[in-house]
Amino acid sequence: MKDENATIWDTNPLSVRNLWVEYLGERGMVKAVRGVTFDLRPRESLAFIGESGCGKTTLGLALIRLLVKTARISQGEILYRRSGRETAVLKLKGREMRHFRWCECAMVFQSALNAFNPVLRIRDQMYDTIRAHWRMSQSEMRERALSLLRHVQLDPERVIDSYPHELSGGMRQRVLLAMSLLLDPQIIILDEPTTALDILTQRTILELLKSLKAEMGFSLMFISHDLSIAAELADRVATMYAGAIVELGLVYDIFYRPAHPYTLGLIRAVPTVTGDFQDLISIPGSPPDLIDLPTGCKFHIRCPYATDRCRQEEPTLEPYGPDHSVACFHVDQVRRDADAIWEGTGHVAAGEAA
Ligand SMILES: Nc1ncnc2c1ncn2[C@@H]1O[C@H](COP(=O)(O)OP(=O)(O)OP(=O)(O)O)[C@@H](O)[C@H]1O
Ligand SMILES: [Mg+2]
Structure with missing residues (x-):
């Protein structure tokens, strides 16, 4: 007899089919993503590598539909699956799309270290994220935030009451990871997760990512032009050139x-x-x-x-x-x-x- 749970478990959480993204620039149409097709497998870590400007960030942003107004997805399909249900991401509207963006698929942006609101304590930034999607009491939100800060190996009681400028780059990167995990997404997209960090901090973040993934079981799509990070963290690697995947395989x-x-x-x-x-x-x-x-x-x-x-x-x-x-x-x-x-x-x- 077929095991229903096994079927659900084995389903790829994300399938991207023939995705095209263009920017309308001053000089003309920038073809930033050209016919990209891939599946993200359950609990895998898939790296996208390639030179600067080859379309990696654009692809990530397209998946959560956070592209700038001058960009458009001209063709393609993004299918998301969880608990036996399939969702066509490009058809989602308003609330559904916002739910998908945080609760199903969260992205940590390339320039994220500067993306905190400087006048809000970490706790308020975390609570705002929870409040926008879940109904939770103040004490439940605090518990959730503390628990995730602990997961990313920060001193939770200290960090939760800090302002972003009181934290080091490595600490802020961990807070961002904790924030991306707040609403229990099935997919995490990390854009250059360690580029701004020194080599030792890079190493601890990589180790942390590995253990978080093993423990929490999300699928990871990460973008990096640093091949040594891809070699270390990825199960599979996609090489991108001029907006297209030119090679995809096991690391x-x-x-x-x-x-x-x-x-x-x-x-x-x-x-x-x-x-x-x-x-x-x-x-x-x-x-x-x-x-x-x-x-x-x-x-x-x-x-x-x-x-x-x-x-x-x-x-x-x-x-x-x-x-x-x-x-x-x-x-x-x-x-x-x-x-x-x-x-x-x-x-x-x-x-x-x-
Ligand atoms: N807002 C925009 N308007 C016009 N063109 C853009 C815009 N953002 C990106 N592009 C162009 O789209 C292409 C892909 O950019 P993208 O940022 O996705 O590359 P990337 O692979 O992430 O590069 P990097 O490794 O430097 O982060 C580039 O040619 C870039 O110039
Ligand atoms: Mg980029």
Whole structure:
């Protein structure tokens, strides 16, 4: 007999299908998110990596529909699932949308460290959030706020009565995490969760995220241009280039068996992810103008593998091995080269050692 609960449990909380987002800028239409499709799985941690301006934040904002007025979602579908119910996020209105934004899917913004109201104590900022969505007495709200501050390993009694400026950057980042968890969302989106922090504080926040996720069981979508953070925190990684996902796979495959030239380029440009590559090689050129995109593959101008086909036709994201998809006409060649580079470093990919 089919186990109903297992079915619900296994359902992906979020499915994004062919999502397109554009900004109407002074120079023209900025195509910031182009045909993005992915599923967020239960309790997984999915990282979005890619250079500055490739559309990561725009994608996150589109999911909770907090885009600026000059932006529009021109196409696509966002499906959210909880307790056996499916919701089309793009059809939600007013109250329902606000409920979704905090109670189902909460986002901690990229510039969030400055996003506190400077004249309100932490407790009032937390109570305001609870009050807007739940009916709770003052003492229940205090209990809830204290408990979450404790969860993010802060001294709750001290922090709850503080003003934001009395806290360090790392402490404020923890408070934001606590606030995002206040209404028990199933999905947390973190945009550059540790970028503004020093390396030791980054480490403690990463450890904290891992333990919170294990304990509370939410799905995490996080955006980072720091590959070492993705390598450490993610179960799966999506590489974005010029508004599109060009590779999506398990974290091991992305870092040790990449099949898109851009992912390979990103990894080779960073010493800290693996520590193994002897020669760091930067990716030549810069990302394309999202107003005036080149024809064909958007990476072809910078790509050492580019052929005439790449200049004319844009590859779509296609399955390449189990749980791995790539948008490139030269996947086999890239994979062979990635393997050869690893062999040169003495690393043997798992499953190939026999
Ligand atoms: N309000 C806006 N109006 C017009 N264009 C915008 C706006 N916000 C972002 N863009 C453009 O959309 C594209 C994607 O921006 P986005 O902020 O999503 O990138 P990102 O990947 O998050 O970059 P970063 O790593 O620097 O945070 C960029 O080309 C950017 O210039
Ligand atoms: Mg961003």
